[in-house]
Amino acid sequence: MFSRIFMTVSLLILLITITKVDSCEKGEDGHCMVNDGPMDDDIKKSDSLFNQMVDWEKAENIYQFYATDIHGKNVSLDKYRGHVLIIINVASECGLTEINYKQLVELHEKYGKSKGLEILAFPSNQFAGQEPGTSEEIYKFATERFNVKFDIFEKINVNGPDAHPLWKWLKTQGKGFITDNIKWNFTKFIINKQGKVVSRSSPTVKPLDLEDELIKLF
Numbered sequence: 001m002f003s004r005i006f007m008t009v010s011l012l013i014l015l016i017t018i019t020k021v022d023s024c025e026k027g028e029d030g031h032c033m034v035n036d037g038p039m040d041d042d043i044k045k046s047d048s049l050f051n052q053m054v055d056w057e058k059a060e061n062i063y064q065f066y067a068t069d070i071h072g073k074n075v076s077l078d079k080y081r082g083h084v085l086i087i088i089n090v091a092s093e094c095g096l097t098e099i100n101y102k103q104l105v106e107l108h109e110k111y112g113k114s115k116g117l118e119i120l121a122f123p124s125n126q127f128a129g130q131e132p133g134t135s136e137e138i139y140k141f142a143t144e145r146f147n148v149k150f151d152i153f154e155k156i157n158v159n160g161p162d163a164h165p166l167w168k169w170l171k172t173q174g175k176g177f178i179t180d181n182i183k184w185n186f187t188k189f190i191i192n193k194q195g196k197v198v199s200r201s202s203p204t205v206k207p208l209d210l211e212d213e214l215i216k217l218f
Contacts, residue, residue, distance in 0.1 A: 061195030119150035174200030
């Protein structure tokens, strides 16, 4: 009698566990929620093959990386496969903020829908503390002041041992002057449709100065 009750209870526990696994809470995009945000299926598939925290030097393209966007969602960069990209570190209180945001918006409006240009903006507070705000404040500043519609990611470090793995890799692919470190806000990397770095531009190079190079890659 006791053994039969034990078997019944064990079966019920197993069924409850299976039900919980199969009916995970899903985000608006239909992906299962992991920790504090939805995790892209591409990230879950690639985790066992490529750990960006330790394997970033072995990456062959940006599609092997993932990052957290300004809303806290983990994003596989594989979503940008087949697109020409500008990856840039941004700041809200820099003397270069106005011209860069305005011209990035202009490029995105001109080539986003027509040519598939994607812009990935990574806020960083590493240069004179010029990006001190929260994610909400950064997003509000960019969207309300400049009408930004391209993708903004959460604030990261671009230099140092705790730099985001993507940025560690970018710096090895697009060499800098004297050292590979990012020197200031608004350093720009152009990525081709194969996910490879084709150029790196200094903060003083304006986004519209990149237009001819972008056109050749579309």
